[in-house]
Amino acid sequence: MPDFRYEYENGAPERFVAGLDEVGRGPIAGPVVAACVIFPHDLPLSLQSMIDDSKKLSPMRRLHAFxxxxxxxxxxxxxxxxxxxxxxxNVGKASHLAMRRALKRLPFLPHVALVDGKARVDLPCEVRMIIKGDQSSLSIAAASIIAKVTRDQLMEKLARRYDAYGWERNAGYGTATHLQALKSVGVCRHHRRGFAPVSAMLAQAERLGA
Structure with a gap:
């Protein structure tokens, strides 16, 4: 389970330490979403026990934690x-842009940002990259939950307008149902045209129309 080890190592609670994570690199549709979290030093144990890497939580537990x-x-x-x-x-740089935007929406700039992953992110504060940080840092794990639920809810809203793709179930990932809908319905403006299944579909349509 994640804990406050990395937060304490970087000066918390005397310094403000934020956890940062993003979701949505892999889907073939929809945006990338990032979240950042700063905890008080006296977080109740009951809440700590709810927080884990968002991928390890069931949808219901993830929503309750969110x-x-x-x-x-x-x-x-x-x-x-x-x-x-x-x-x-490109999706990597776009993910970093989402992180910077998330950081700007905090009420104040943290002294340190703990970021999940190993690719260095340019942020207006000290940065510490932590591989598998969503499994070891409470702040990063919390950020992963907020980012995941926020993006899932956004894709559910888009699914009401573009109901053929099943985004309320697949969140824009290239599942069999989603790919079949691409073949039967075609590509919409929320699809990532540079991603392989979508670009292949567009190329095929261009060949047939030539």
Whole structure:
């Protein structure tokens, strides 16, 4: 289970230490979403026990943790990068852009940002990269939960307008149902045209129309 080890190593609670994570690099549709979290030093144990890497939590447990986290127990910010920005910058740089936007939505700038992963991120504060940070840092794990639930809810809203793709179930990932819908319905403006299944579909359509 994640704990406050990395937060304490980087000066918490005397210094403000934020956890940062993003979701949505792999899908073929929808934005990348990032979140950052700063905890108080006296976080109740009951809440700590709810927090883990978002991928390890069931949808119901993840939602309960999200509701607790966004209910006033921590400072948090959320940022996103659009499909257009993913296509223009590439998904890695777009993810970093989403992180910077999330950081800007905090009420104050932290002294240190703990970031999940190993690819260095350019942020306006000290940065410490932590591989598998969502499994070891409570702040990063909390950020992963907020980012994941926020993005899932966004994809559910988009699914009401684009109901053929099953985004309320697959969150924009290239599942068999989603790929079949691409063949039967075609590509919409929320698809990432540079990603292989979508680009292949567009290339095939161009060949047939030539």
């Amino acid at each position: 509701q607790a986290l966004t209910g006033g127990v921590c400072h948090f910010g959320v940022g996103a990068a659009s499909v257009h920005e993913i296509e223009t910058l």
